[in-house]
Amino acid sequence: MKVLTFGEMMLRLKPPAFSRILQTDTFEASYGGAEANVAVSLAIFHDDAAYLTKFPENPLGEAALSTLRRFGVDTSRVLRGGPRLGTYYFEKGTSIRPTSVVYDRAGSSIATAKRSEFDWPALLDGIDMFYFSGITPAISEELAGALEDALNYCKAHGITVVSDLNYRGKMWSPEKAQSVMGRLMPFIDICLAHDEDFEAALGIRAFDGDMSRGIEQTESFREGMMEVTKRYPNVKTVASVLRNVHSVEESEWKGILLQNGVFYESPVHQVHVMEGVAAGDAFGAGLVHSLLHQASPQEAIEFAMAASVLKLMISGDLNLVTEEEVRAAMRKGGSARLNR
Amino acid sequence: MKVLTFGEMMLRLKPPAFSRILQTDTFEASYGGAEANVAVSLAIFHDDAAYLTKFPENPLGEAALSTLRRFGVDTSRVLRGGPRLGTYYFEKGTSIRPTSVVYDRAGSSIATAKRSEFDWPALLDGIDMFYFSGITPAISEELAGALEDALNYCKAHGITVVSDLNYRGKMWSPEKAQSVMGRLMPFIDICLAHDEDFEAALGIRAFDGDMSRGIEQTESFREGMMEVTKRYPNVKTVASVLRNVHSVEESEWKGILLQNGVFYESPVHQVHVMEGVAAGDAFGAGLVHSLLHQASPQEAIEFAMAASVLKLMISGDLNLVTEEEVRAAMRKGGSARLNR
Amino acid sequence: MKVLTFGEMMLRLKPPAFSRILQTDTFEASYGGAEANVAVSLAIFHDDAAYLTKFPENPLGEAALSTLRRFGVDTSRVLRGGPRLGTYYFEKGTSIRPTSVVYDRAGSSIATAKRSEFDWPALLDGIDMFYFSGITPAISEELAGALEDALNYCKAHGITVVSDLNYRGKMWSPEKAQSVMGRLMPFIDICLAHDEDFEAALGIRAFDGDMSRGIEQTESFREGMMEVTKRYPNVKTVASVLRNVHSVEESEWKGILLQNGVFYESPVHQVHVMEGVAAGDAFGAGLVHSLLHQASPQEAIEFAMAASVLKLMISGDLNLVTEEEVRAAMRKGGSARLNR
Amino acid sequence: MKVLTFGEMMLRLKPPAFSRILQTDTFEASYGGAEANVAVSLAIFHDDAAYLTKFPENPLGEAALSTLRRFGVDTSRVLRGGPRLGTYYFEKGTSIRPTSVVYDRAGSSIATAKRSEFDWPALLDGIDMFYFSGITPAISEELAGALEDALNYCKAHGITVVSDLNYRGKMWSPEKAQSVMGRLMPFIDICLAHDEDFEAALGIRAFDGDMSRGIEQTESFREGMMEVTKRYPNVKTVASVLRNVHSVEESEWKGILLQNGVFYESPVHQVHVMEGVAAGDAFGAGLVHSLLHQASPQEAIEFAMAASVLKLMISGDLNLVTEEEVRAAMRKGGSARLNR
C-alpha cells in the first residue's frame, strides 16, 4: 500500500527560543508543509510514502528535498524548476502572547506551476492512497485544476482519496474555499475537518469559534460530521480534533471519528504544548497509518490523537516520533518515568 | 506631545536558557533600564519619546545608544563621556529557584555624572511630560539633585511629571529613599507604586509583603493609594500593580488606578511568566501612552495592565509589543488561536 | 570530616532545548554520574569531598576530571588509564513525551577496571564517610568485588557507609541486584531508597509502581523502610523520596526519613521540573551534608528534599546550588520575589 | 549637507561559519543592500544620511527599518506597504570554493512599487546629494522610471548625483543595462565603476575580465575612466577599484580617482578577506564622505579605499567602522599592535 501526498513544502524560519522576529539575528531553519509532514510521519511509521510538489533548482530546493529523503520519503515524483521555495516565519508565542506566522509563499515554484505540468497517470502509477489538504487548492487556480485532474484519475483507478480541509483564512475566503471544495468533495473518501473548517470550507456550522471550549461542543461537531456524510455520501469516514485552548501552552485535545454512522472518540489529552504547529498533519498521518493497517475505528482515532498531541512536543513541522512512541503515549502515564 | 524619560541604561548579561552564571561560557547581551524601557515602549507605540542619560564614549556606550535609536527613541539629548556603562547579570530562575540579579553598576558614567552637567532648560525644551523612576535618585546624590532641578523646571513650565517609585533595596535604605522621595513627591503629578514601594519609599503601609497574596490585599492597597493623594494633593493619579506570585512562572496580576478619588481596576490576568523583568516599566509606558491619548481611566488601567503582562512573555528588558498586540491581549481569548 | 564517593562519571551529550537526537546537529556536553554528583554538591556546600573512579588518559578524561576540580572536589585518588570514558545521551522530554536516555557506557575505563586496582587502605586513608550508589556494583563483577573490599575496610576502620540503592533496570535484573546488594547491605549504615528500589534491589515491596501516586502510598513506603531496618539492623537511617508525577514537568515531591524507629517527613513540594535528572543524588548530598553537620533528623530530611527539588531546576547532572539557596528554598515563598 | 540614497534593502540569511545552505539548520540574519549600506556607513561617519526604499508592513520590514535607525540613518522618507521583503542567501566560500549567493528578491515591496508612488519634490526636499547604484534601475522598469524622475528633479534643483554602476548579471543583460544607464548617465556628477561595470553598463572596455590581474590593467582602466568623462562631460569625477584576486581570501586592492583629467591613486592594500561583500558600497560611502568634507582628491581616494578594504573584515553588509578606524587603516602598520 503506497500513499502519495501532494502540496507545498516551505522553508520555515524561526527565531530561537521566544525571541521575536524584530529582535533576532538568527533563525532556526527547517522545512515543512501540511502534506509533506504527513508523508514524513508515514515514512517514520515505516509506511511507503511518496510526496509530490515542485521545488526550485537551487540549494534551498535541494535542502527541502533532502529533508524528505532523510526520513525515508520517496521523492522520485517531485518536479524541479520554477522561481523560488516558499518561506514562512514562525514566531513562537507563550501564555497570552499568541504565536505568529508571517507567510512569504507567493510566487513559489509550486504556486506558479501549471496544471499541465502534472502527468497524473505517471505520478499516480502504483499509488493506493492520495492525500491532500485544503491548502493545496488554495495556492492557485492551476493547482486546484491539477487536483481535479488527480481526483478524476483516482476515482477511475480506485485510489482512495483523503483530504484534510485545513482552511487557511490568509490564503482564501470562505466563499472561494466553498466553491472550490464543493467541486472536490464528491471525490473524497476520508475527510478530516477541525475547528472552523466545517463552516469555512463547506458552509456547515459545527463550531461557534470559541477555541476555549471546543470540547464542550462535541454534540455540535457530531452533527456537522454527520452533515458532511449526508451531503457527500462518498465520504465514508470523517474525523475531527476538538480542543479547549486555555493559553498558548495549556489545552485539552480530543478526537472523534465517524464511520458508517457510528462515532468513536479518543480520551481527552491534557497537554502542555511546546510548539503548536502541524498537529493536524500528525493527526492525519496517524489516521492514514491506522487505516493502512486495518486498525479498528476506535484504535484509529486513539492512535491518530496520540500522534497529534505528541507532535505538540516536537520541534519543527515534522512529527519525529515512532509508532512505538505513539503507542506508549496511548497508554496511561506513559510519560511518568525516565526509563534507564 | 513629547515625553522625556531620565535614568540609567545598562548592559544586561544573561546566561542562555536556565544556565547559572557559575556554569555558563556565553552571555546573551541586551541593554535596558527602567526609564529607557519606558521610552522604547512608547516609541514602539508611535509616541514621541526621548531618553536622557550619560553613556561612555566606547563601543558599549554606542551599542546602548543604538539600541534606543533602533526602536525609534530620540537620543539627541544623551550626554556622552565618563568611565563605563553600568552592567547587570540576569540569571533566570524557574519554579522555586528564584531569578537572581548581580548588579555591577557602581562607577558608571551616569552614576558619576555631576548635577551641573544637566542643562535642564535645553534638555526639557519641547518636552510635555517628564518620567523618572525611584532608581534614578537612588543612583547618586548628584542625580537626586539633578532631578530636583528638573522638577522645579517642570513645575515652572507646566511639564507633567510621572514617577514610578520603584524602590530597590540593593541601592538605598527605606530611610534614605523616604528622605529623598519626600523632597521630590510634591512635584509629581502621576505616581506609580507597586508592592513594597509604598512603605519603603513613602512610609505608607499598603501591603504586608507576602507576594503570594497581593491581590487579596486590594483594600489595603486602595487605602495606601488614597493616602498618597492625601499627603501629596499634587498627585492626581496613582496606579498600582497587585500580584499573587505562586512560583517564578505562575502568577496573577491586577492593576488599580486612582483618579479624582475614584478607583478603576483591570481584570485579573493569570499568566505564565517567561521572563519576569521590566513588567513595571511596561506598565508605566502603557499608562503614559493611554494618558497621552486621553484614554478613559478604565481603558488606561486595562491597557497598562495588558502591556505589563505581555512584557512577561518577551525576552530582554524592552517591551517589544505593538499597540495592536496590547489591544488584542485586552480581549478575552486573544491567544487561543494561531492566525494563518 | 571527609567523604569519599565511588562510581562512574560519564560524558553526557544532550540535544539543545527539546530537540531529538535524530534531528540535532549539536550536543551540549557536560559530565556527571551519581556519586560524582554527590561529591560536587558536597564540595559546593563547602564539605570536604573526594571522588574515586577511573578515567582514560585522553582529553575526555581530562575534561571530566577538571569538572570535578572546578567545583572543589578532591580528585587525588582518581585512577587513570583504560579505554574510554562512558557516555550517555540525554533527550529531554516534555508533557507526555518522556525523557529518553541512550547509554553508551559499556567498555569504559571504570567498567573494565579490575578489583585489584583499588588499594583501599590508601584510597580510604583519612576518609570518614564512604558513599556509593547501586549503580556501581551493577557496572561489573569486578566493581562489585571492589566494593566488598571497600566495605570490609570501612567496617574495620569505623568509616560510615552510605548507599543509595538507585536500581537501574537497564544495567541489571532484580535477581542480580538482590543477590549483590544482599552481600553489601550488612555493611551499610545509611540507606537511601526511592520508588521501585525497595523491590528491585532488596525484594521488599513498598510501592505499587504507579508514579502518579507515590505520595498516596506513604504508609506502604513507611512499612518498606521499617522492613529494611528489620532485615539489616546495621542500617540506622533509611531515607526515601516519594513522588506524584503528572507529566514530565509537573510533580509533587516529599521526603521521609526513618531513624531509630521514628519517621520524619518533609513538606510536599509542588514543582515544575526543568530537567528531571540527578535529583536523587542531590537528595543524597543534602542528606549527607546534614548528617556531617549533626542536623536534626527533621532538618536533615527537609534540607535534603529542598536540595533535591532545586536540582530539578538546574541544567546538567550537577546540583549547582549553595547551602544558602537550599535554605531559602526551605522557607515558604522563597521564590516569590526578585531581589534587587 | 544631507545625502539621500535610494534602492533595495534585503534580509540576508547566511549559514554559520563555512557551512553550506544544504547542510545548515541555522541562518544568521542581517539586513543590507547597496544604497542602504552607503547610508549606514555615512551615518556612522556622522554624516546626515537618509535612505529611501519601500518596506512591507510586517515584522521583517520593521526589522530592516530598525537596522537603519540603529545606526542613525534618517528613515522618515521610507515608504511602507507591498507584499514582501527581498531576501538573499549568502554562502561564504573559502580558498578555491567560491562564495555563492542565492537571490530571492523577486516580487518584493520595492520591486513592485510604482513610479507614481515616489513624490520626488517631497522626498528630495532638503537633500544635497542623491546616491543610487545600477542595481536600482535593474530591479524594475518602474524604478528605472522613478529614477529618471528623481534625476530630472536633482538637475533642476542643483542636487549632486552620485552613481555606482554596480552591474549585476543576474538582474539584467548588458544590452538592457546600457540602454537604461544611457538615459541616466547624462544626469550623473560622480560615477563609480569597478571591474566589468564599464563594459556591461556602458559598453566601454576597460578590463579583460581576469580578476587575478586587475591591478596590472591600470592603464586600461584609466583609459576607460577617461572615456566615461568624454562621453558624459557632466561626469566630473570617476572612481574605480582595481583588484588582483588570488583566492576567496587573498587579494590586492587599489583605488583610482579621475578628476579634471588628473588621476589619483591609493596605495595597494594586500588584504586577507574575512567576508567579501559590500566593499564597493563601503568605497562609495568613503568617497561621498570625503567629498562632503572637501577632502583633496588624493585623500578622498585613499580614504575610500581604506574604508573599502576594512569592510572586507566586517561581518554583514554594513561597514561598521568609524572615521577614526578608517584613518588608522590609512596609516602604515595600523594593525600591527594590540593597544592596551
Place this chain on the structure above:
Amino acid sequence: MKVLTFGEMMLRLKPPAFSRILQTDTFEASYGGAEANVAVSLAIFHDDAAYLTKFPENPLGEAALSTLRRFGVDTSRVLRGGPRLGTYYFEKGTSIRPTSVVYDRAGSSIATAKRSEFDWPALLDGIDMFYFSGITPAISEELAGALEDALNYCKAHGITVVSDLNYRGKMWSPEKAQSVMGRLMPFIDICLAHDEDFEAALGIRAFDGDMSRGIEQTESFREGMMEVTKRYPNVKTVASVLRNVHSVEESEWKGILLQNGVFYESPVHQVHVMEGVAAGDAFGAGLVHSLLHQASPQEAIEFAMAASVLKLMISGDLNLVTEEEVRAAMRKGGSARLNR
C-alpha cells in the same frame, strides 16, 4: 552502474571553531566514515550508490542512517543491531597546532559484527562496483574475513573492486596490515594509495615520510605505483595524492594516476585548508565517478583532485559539492569572482 561501499560510519563530535575538547561545552555532531563519505559524494554526483555497514537500533543509528538517505544513498542493505555506534572526537588545529582525533570506536555494531552476518550474494546483487578502504579490514578479523568473502564473490561475478589502502596507525601495525592486505590485493582492480600507505600497507617504499615535501618525491611515488602493478598485475589502475604540507592550513596537492603503464598528473593545487579531513575519500569518489562515466585518465585524475581539494573547504566528513562545482574548480580562477 551501481556502486556498493562497505565500512564503518561514525558519529563525529567536534568542538566549535578552534576550541579544545578540554574547554568546550558543546560539540557539533555529524556522521562520517571513509566508505560512507565515498557513497555520499557519489550520490551527490547523481551516481547510484549504496552503502553497507551495521548500525545499532537506537536514535544514533537512525541518525547515521538518515544522513546517508538525506543525500540519496541507497541504505536498503544496511544491517541493524549490535551494541553501539562508533564515535570519534575531532579537534581542529591551526597553524602549528595539529588537528587531533580521539577515537572511541571499539565495540561498535560493525566492529562486533560476525563474518557470517554478511550474505554477499544478496548484498552484492545488482552491484557493478565494490569499494572499501583499508580501514574496514583493520576493524576486526571478522570484517577482514567478510571482505575476503565479498572479494571472492566479486571476482566470480565480474564486479569491479576499488580499494583505498588508507593505512591507520592507530588501528593496526604495518605487519598486520601487510599480512591482511596481502590476501586482499589480488582481488583489487583499482588501488588508491597516499603518503605512507605504500610502505605501511604493502611494504613498498614510495615516500620518505616528510609531509612538507611529498610533491618533490614524485619520482619515488611513481616507482612505488609501478611496483604495485608489478606485484599485483590484477591492479589496472593506481592513483595517489601527493602533498606538501606547510601548516595545518597551507599546503599543495597533486594527483597522479597510473594506467596501462602511463602516468597522468593533475595540476598542483595551492590550497588554504578549512578542515583537513576526508579529502582522500573525496578523491576516491571523484575517481570512481570519472571511471563510471568513462572519463579519460587525464580528466579522471583532474576531476578527482579538484573534488579532493574542494573537500578541504567543507565542514564535516561529507563532500557536499556538486559535479558542476568540481568542474568549476578544475578551471583556473574559478574562485575569483562572486557571481551575482
Place this chain on the structure above:
Amino acid sequence: MKVLTFGEMMLRLKPPAFSRILQTDTFEASYGGAEANVAVSLAIFHDDAAYLTKFPENPLGEAALSTLRRFGVDTSRVLRGGPRLGTYYFEKGTSIRPTSVVYDRAGSSIATAKRSEFDWPALLDGIDMFYFSGITPAISEELAGALEDALNYCKAHGITVVSDLNYRGKMWSPEKAQSVMGRLMPFIDICLAHDEDFEAALGIRAFDGDMSRGIEQTESFREGMMEVTKRYPNVKTVASVLRNVHSVEESEWKGILLQNGVFYESPVHQVHVMEGVAAGDAFGAGLVHSLLHQASPQEAIEFAMAASVLKLMISGDLNLVTEEEVRAAMRKGGSARLNR
C-alpha cells in the same frame, strides 16, 4: 618547588567570531589575567602553582575561582570580598583591522584591596618562586606597596622572584611605571621584557617601536637586555620575545634569553595567529617551567617560545596545551600530519 603568581584575573567578554561589540548580542565569556594565565599554564604542565588575587563574593567571583581550580591551580590563598570582578571586552580583529580591547576594570575587588590585607608571611609560606607582571603594580598604589612588602619577604626568605615587565599604556604612564618599577627591580631575579617594555618600564631603549621589524632589531634588543643586567646585577636572567608582525594573523616570533652574559635564541617561528592574546604569559609559564625543571638555557628559551606561539592558536587567555604538545611543536613539522 611551588610557585605563587599574584595579580588580577578578569572576566573576558568576546563577541563571537569576528563580530564587533557594536553589533553582537552574545558574548563568549572566559576568565583570564596575566599572572592567572601563568599559574594555569604551570598547573597544566603539572607544576605546583598557586594564585593570589582578591575576588568578590558573588557568582562571577566564584566562576573565576572555579576556572583556576578546574585546571589545577591552588586557590587556597585567594582573598574574597570587595565590590566587583574586573572585566574586559575583547574584539578580535583580522588582517588590517586591529584587535581591540575595552577595559572595564576600575573599582574591582583587587584594585580596591588595601596593602594591609596581604599577610605575606602566610601567603608566601611554602612558596619557592614568586611571579608578577608589571600590570599588578599599575593597578593601584596599594598593590604596588603590597608588592614591595612581598619582595622584601622573598628576598629575606630566599624565594626566587620572576617579573614580566608587561607595560600597559592604558594603565599608567612611562614616568609612573619607571618610578615604581625602579623600586621593584632590585628584588627581581628573572626579568621578562618584550617590545616597548624596556623603554616604557625601565627607560632603556631596545626597540624602535616598529612592530613589523622587531626581529631585525635583535642586536638592539641584546643591548637592552645586557643593560638590564648592568643596572640591576641581581637580575640573573633576562628573556625577550621579538616579533615581526605583518597583519593581525601573520607574524614571526623569536625568543632570546640572556644568562650569565650569554645569549640563547630560539628558532624563528612563522605563525598564523588565531587569537593574539596572552602569548607573553604563555612564554613566562614556559620559561618558569623550564627553570623549575633545570632545563638548559637553550632548551628553556626554545620551550618558552614554542609554548608562546602555541597560545596564539588557542581560544581564551589560558594556554591549554600540555608539555607534550609544546615539545611536539618544538620539533620541526610537528603540525604536518593528522595522527590517526
